[in-house]
Amino acid sequence: MKNLLKVLAIGTMLAAATVMVGCGGDKKEDPPKKPATTATTQAKTENKAKxxxxxxxxxxxxYYAIKGLEDTHEITPxxxxxxxxxYPxxxxxxxxxxxxxxxxxKLYKKGMIAYDFKGNDETYDSKxxxxxxxxxxxxxxNYWGITVFADPETKKLKEYEFYHYIQDEKNPLGKKIIVESGKL
Structure with missing residues (x-):
């Protein structure tokens, strides 16, 4: 009789454990997804037409994230x-x-448009x-950079910077070395 009670107690505990873990209950199904409304579809189409x-x-x-001229300024001659x-x-x-x-x-720096060109230098190592x-x-x-500043309304060029940015063991917080700059 003692053995029978032990077996029943163990069986009850296993059943309770499976119910608590969710191994034997009804699985709830996700409701079917509704198709997008025409207004939503039309808005998505308009966003793609840049x-x-x-x-x-x-x-x-x-830059890979720039999709159209709405995201940037056109590069003037x-x-x-x-x-x-x-560049040389x-x-x-x-x-x-x-x-x-x-x-x-489209961001402005110093109240001006900043045309910004960058490229990793020969010592760059991503690892x-x-x-x-x-x-x-x-x-x-470590990268080279050329930044040209222009007036936002007239697009007239104001100044430029040609620099080398270095962040390595000697300069852990980074160091911007201006190679050449000037007013235009």
Whole structure:
């Protein structure tokens, strides 16, 4: 009789455990998804219809997230001339395939449009990690940059910066070295 009570007690405990874990209950099915309304579909279609970008320059490409001219400012011939003038001084990483990346956006810096071109330098290593004196981990971030500032209303160029940004073991917080700058 004792053995029978033990077997019943163990069976009851197993049944209770399976119910608590959810191994034997009814599975709730997700309700079927409703198709999108026509207003939602129409809004999505309108969002996709952005003004396409003009072709990239001979020594730069658009940043992958820029979808149309609504996301950036069109590169004027004057800006292209400055990039062409400074480009021969840059030594890019082989992964860059000889092109800078245009990171220009609708954001303003110093109350001006900032046409921003960047490219990893020849010492860039995405796998390289180092720690500063506080123990924070950083990655190697070495790149060349050309930034051209223009007036937002007239699009007239105001100034430019050509710089080399270095973040490595010697400079864990990063250091921006201005190679050339000037007023236009």
């Amino acid at each position: 003004t396409p970008l003009p072709p990239a320059g001979p020594n730069w490409k658009y 004057e800006v292209q001339a400055i990039v062409d003038k400074l 001084k840059i030594k890019l990483h082989p992964d860059a395939k000889g092109k800078l990346t245009n990171n220009t956006s 390289k990690r180092f720690k500063d004196e506080k123990g924070r981990t950083f990655g190697c971030l």
